[in-house]
């Protein structure tokens with residue numbers, strides 16, 4: 001019955017996307033002071049923006065610029081803010097963003113999220129969606145919530161892990177979603193306590209980079225498919241992991257249009273990694289046009305895919321600007337590679353298990369030009385000698401790089417913040433955003 005309704009969702013082809021872009025650009029120019037000013041300053045005639053090919057003429061919108069003028073600047077003039085739903089981003093990069101949408105836009109956002117689940121499994125209703133590790137905020141404050149045929153169960157990050165496990169053991173989850181760091185904590189606790197949890201149809205990961213060791217642990221403990229999703233507060237679902245090609249993602253052309261640009265803001269050709277900017281195709285209350293999210297991706301040439309999707313393809317998020325390590329000679333190292341440099345040096349003793357018993361968890365932070373600090377939560381088998389091989393590996397990146405180990409009790413992120421397995425504090429784009437924030 002319900003599986004029928006997503007049939008009517010817009011399966012956007014290029015013509016539809018072009019039409020949405022024409023509409024959102026002209027309506028933003030007419031009704032939203034921020035975009036009127038920004039297009040005027042850039043000397044843009046909005047009626048000349050007819051299709052995705054014309055988009056690069058428009059200026060890039062940063063969080064900071066958009067938020068600076070307040071709601072009177074970034075919201076449509078003819079709406080009442082008090083009638084809109086409000087969401088907040090975590091502000092990982094120092095600039096939290098407030099997102100407004102009306103009831104229709106909110107409903108569309110929700111339906112497209114469920115539609116994105118359906119790209120990885122066929123859904124039947126009623127279903128139970130378990131959310132692991134959310135904050136109590138905005139609209140999410142109750143543990144159990146019914147939303148039509150969907151029961152949402154929230155295992156809040158502030159709940160003791162024993163309580164989370166108790167709730168989980170008493171339900172039959174269809175989908176378990178959450179950040180990799182929250183999945184890691186729950187799965188690790190289940191493994192340690194030798195508790196076998198109920199098997200969901202799908203484990204869904206998002207918001208942080210999904211490293212292979214976390215995916216492996218999730219698969220082992222929950223015995224089901226794990227799929228990475230690219231969701232954000234500003235858009236909802238932006239892309240889902242292709243069920244036929246793990247590691248590749250299909251951008252959701254119903255919700256947003258993605259472009260990839262270089263440091264100067266020029267669009268890069270397919271196959272080249274760059275900064276992701278997105279145009280929200282459905283939110284007219286608060287438009288996001290060529291909005292920089294801070295993530296890095298590689299777009300590939302569109303082609304019909306084995307999974308049946310015929311549209312854009314991109315390589316999984318390589319991480320955010322702040323996750324890149326910058327070597328003394330200016331070369332940038334992706335967080336995936338940096339993680340491998342450290343992790344591959346450990347003496348792995350368990351097959352199919354990519355973390356070692358001696359270490360509970362660790363975090364790699366670039367503290368200076370030539371200094372990498374690894375924060376580590378040790379387990380009983382821990383020994384300092386573990387780091388000799390890691391040190392050697394790090395020197396192969398650049399001979400001047402040094403390694404420092406700091407033992408800590410816990411590596412949980414602050415409330416509302418994401419966990420960064422690899423944090424490269426020297427990235428210029430991130431630094432400029434932070435310093436702008438501090439200068440304000």
Ligand SMILES: [Zn+2]
Pocket residue numbers: 242243244245250305306307308309
């Ligand atoms: Zn596919």
